[in-house]
Amino acid sequence: MGNPGGLRPLDDPQDTPEQTESTPQTRLIDELRQELEDTNRGLIALHTELENARLAEARLAAIVASSDDAMLSLDAEFRIQTWNAGAQRLFGHTEEHIAGQPAGTLMPDAAHAAFDAAVEEIRSGGRAESHQCRWRRADGTEVDVAVTVSARRDADGTRVGYCATARDITHQLAAQAELAAARTDREVMAERDRIARDLHDMVIQRVFGAGLALQSTAARLHGPDAAKLHTVIDELDATIRELRTTIFDLHQPAQKAASLRAQVLDEASAAGDRLGFAPAVAFEGPVDAALPDATAAHLLAVLREALSNVARHAHASAVTVFVRAGGDLLLEVTDNGRGLDPAVTRSSGLTNLRRRAERLGGTFGITPSPAGGTRLRWRIPLTGTDPERTP
Numbered sequence: 001m002g003n004p005g006g007l008r009p010l011d012d013p014q015d016t017p018e019q020t021e022s023t024p025q026t027r028l029i030d031e032l033r034q035e036l037e038d039t040n041r042g043l044i045a046l047h048t049e050l051e052n053a054r055l056a057e058a059r060l061a062a063i064v065a066s067s068d069d070a071m072l073s074l075d076a077e078f079r080i081q082t083w084n085a086g087a088q089r090l091f092g093h094t095e096e097h098i099a100g101q102p103a104g105t106l107m108p109d110a111a112h113a114a115f116d117a118a119v120e121e122i123r124s125g126g127r128a129e130s131h132q133c134r135w136r137r138a139d140g141t142e143v144d145v146a147v148t149v150s151a152r153r154d155a156d157g158t159r160v161g162y163c164a165t166a167r168d169i170t171h172q173l174a175a176q177a178e179l180a181a182a183r184t185d186r187e188v189m190a191e192r193d194r195i196a197r198d199l200h201d202m203v204i205q206r207v208f209g210a211g212l213a214l215q216s217t218a219a220r221l222h223g224p225d226a227a228k229l230h231t232v233i234d235e236l237d238a239t240i241r242e243l244r245t246t247i248f249d250l251h252q253p254a255q256k257a258a259s260l261r262a263q264v265l266d267e268a269s270a271a272g273d274r275l276g277f278a279p280a281v282a283f284e285g286p287v288d289a290a291l292p293d294a295t296a297a298h299l300l301a302v303l304r305e306a307l308s309n310v311a312r313h314a315h316a317s318a319v320t321v322f323v324r325a326g327g328d329l330l331l332e333v334t335d336n337g338r339g340l341d342p343a344v345t346r347s348s349g350l351t352n353l354r355r356r357a358e359r360l361g362g363t364f365g366i367t368p369s370p371a372g373g374t375r376l377r378w379r380i381p382l383t384g385t386d387p388e389r390t391p
């Protein structure tokens with residue numbers, strides 16, 4: 001047949017009788033052929049699409065299989081469905097063993113809340129930030145991981161379950177801790193150097209000067225008065241020797257810092273020997289988390305002086321130490337002793353505590369306590385300022 005699907009003028013005089021006669025059939029055939037061709041093109045397109053999807057899926061599967069991260073998919077009831085090699089390496093379960101088990105198998109009690117919060121976030125249409133926690137291995141040991149949870153959806157976009165990845169962050173956390181410890185050491189050493197310098201340049205010189213003055217006075221006196229002065233001069237000499245030892249100690253590397261909570265408890269129990277009773281200690285707020293490293297050293301020094309004052313001056317039978325961290329850091333030491341003697345004006349220790357507070361932008365006060373003794377309050381802000389930058 002000549003020119004079957006071609007366009008022709010309707011009244012083409014060249015039309016053959018057969019063509020004119022068979023027009024409906026020709027049209028039908030043409031339409032069928034057209035349809036076949038369309039179907040064919042559609043099939044080819046579909047095939048290409050499927051092939052691309054298959055390739056993409058294979059690439060994805062390769063990534064999942066070779067990833068160091070643990071990757072698992074969960075059904076809507078949080079049962080584990082798939083489990084990659086990274087998950088097996090990290091947690092020790094084989095895929096056959098873990099498949100069908102609840103995801104909770106991997107979570108110690110403490111890990112549930114953060115996971116549930118992530119799921120809740122996804123359910124309410126958001127994206128869950130990755131969170132740090134500890135998950136449990138097959139052998140019962142725990143490992144620090146960063147967990148990311150996301151929704152798993154079918155082709156229609158309906159959520160059919162969840163995906164979770166867990167990355168081992170043991171080394172990362174160790175490096176962070178080391179860094180923080182190094183920073184604390186450096187800051188504590190700087191603080192110690194400063195104190196040692198102050199002691200050497202100011203305190204020793206003054207004590208030494210006072211000793212010299214007393215000596216020249218003593219030279220002009222006789223009898224018991226002279227003897228008394230010489231005792232004082234000997235005391236001053238002993239003080240200078242002690243100060244030199246302290247300066248030497250200050251230049252030794254700092255002890256590795258324990259948590260502030262632990263250090264406060266240590267300090268309190270050490271003071272118990274001198275007090276004759278154990279101080280009661282209470283904490284409120286994120287005492288360890290909220291503190292810049294150097295701040296802890298200040299608080300401990302203040303606590304030490306406060307407890308030593310109670311032991312030396314208060315004649316108390318009870319003392320309470322209260323540490324609260326929040327927007328600010330508060331140390332409160334309350335005793336039930338005999339209270340401040342208004343006649344006493346000498347106060348190097350208390351002045352030092354006030355200076356420490358003011359240098360850190362905070363406040364210091366010592367007032368009668370409700371129980372009859374004294375209450376010392378030392379408070380510094382925790383946010384925004386870097387105390388060590390202040391001269």
Ligand SMILES: Nc1ncnc2c1ncn2[C@@H]1O[C@H](COP(=O)(O)OP(=O)(O)O)[C@@H](O)[C@H]1O
Pocket residue numbers: 309310312313314335337338339340341344346347348349350351374
């Ligand atoms: N908890 C307390 N109870 C009674 N008196 C106190 C208490 N704390 C301090 N004081 C009084 O305040 C004075 C000043 O204290 P401080 O500045 O630490 O100097 P120091 O302890 O060297 O005497 C003390 O000598 C003492 O009289």
Ligand SMILES: [Mg+2]
Pocket residue numbers: 305308309349350
């Ligand atoms: Mg004192």
